[in-house]
Amino acid sequence: MVEGKSDYTFIDAITNRLFDKNIEELGYYAVIAGNKKLVKQVTAALTSTGREIAAFMDYNKSDFNALINDLLNSINSKGFKASITQENMIRVEDTGSAIKLIPLGLPQDSTLKNIGITQHEMEDYLLKLIEIDKNVANWIEITPNDLTRDAKDAKLDTNKSENLFKYIALKKGIQYEEMIKEIIKRADESNLRKIVANIIKLLEQ
Numbered sequence: 214m215v216e217g218k219s220d221y222t223f224i225d226a227i228t229n230r231l232f233d234k235n236i237e238e239l240g241y242y243a244v245i246a247g248n249k250k251l252v253k254q255v256t257a258a259l260t261s262t263g264r265e266i267a268a269f270m271d272y273n274k275s276d277f278n279a280l281i282n283d284l285l286n287s288i289n290s291k292g293f294k295a296s297i298t299q300e301n302m303i304r305v306e307d308t309g310s311a312i313k314l315i316p317l318g319l320p321q322d323s324t325l326k327n328i329g330i331t332q333h334e335m336e337d338y339l340l341k342l343i344e345i346d347k348n349v350a351n352w353i354e355i356t357p358n359d360l361t362r363d364a365k366d367a368k369l370d371t372n373k374s375e376n377l378f379k380y381i382a383l384k385k386g387i388q389y390e391e392m393i394k395e396i397i398k399r400a401d402e403s404n405l406r407k408i409v410a411n412i413i414k415l416l417e418q
Contacts, residue, residue, distance in 0.1 A: 214252050214256050214259075214269065215244070215252070216248055216269070217248070218245055219335065219336075222393050223393050224243075224412065227405070231416075249271065252270055254287065256284065257288045257291045258291065260288055262308070265312075267312075269315045269316075269317055270317065271333065272333040274331065277301075284303060285297060285303055293306075315411060325340065329361060330374055336373075339378060340377060342396055342404060343355075343356070346404045348399045349399050349400050360381065
């Protein structure tokens with residue numbers, strides 16, 4: 214369960230790069246809900262199936278506890294008996310369904326804080342790869358600091374990494390989803406595994 218198309222593109226690019234398979238070939242059925250509110254609503258509805266569900270949600274301005282408790286409340290509001298049984302796991306007593314929350318974003322990263330990112334989301338990982346990965350940085354041809362400066366000069370809201378990436382895509386003349394795929398393809402595998410370790414842990418299970 215993901216919020217939007219770009220989140221799906223990001224995760225599918227990772228599975229193709231690291232496992233040489235798409236999401237469905239790994240045994241998952243992907244659902245693009247549309248936004249965070251719908252992720253919570255659709256996840257709550259699907260718990261009636263008894264299936265295991267992985268819910269990917271952007272941090273935005275929340276912390277982990279707020280995210281998982283919002284998801285828990287959404288499930289319980291449908292009349293189910295659910296509780297948090299592990300750090301990032303919700304189990305539904307009535308149906309046996311298990312929901313694993315995978316938050317997207319890097320709210321503790323000092324570089325992102327220094328350039329003014331306050332609303333954390335999937336694109337945080339891509340911005341971090343520009344900083345630490347030589348292959349990606351050489352292709353983008355701009356540092357995160359310079360990118361933020363140029364975006365501000367263009368009168369863009371720079372507190373979201375998504376906005377910075379839309380700016381890069383515009384400058385390079387590449388569709389947004391294609392740029393996501395290209396960054397994942399170009400990144401050194403060790404750097405990619407380091408940055409998205411929480412996602413890989415789920416996919417390898």
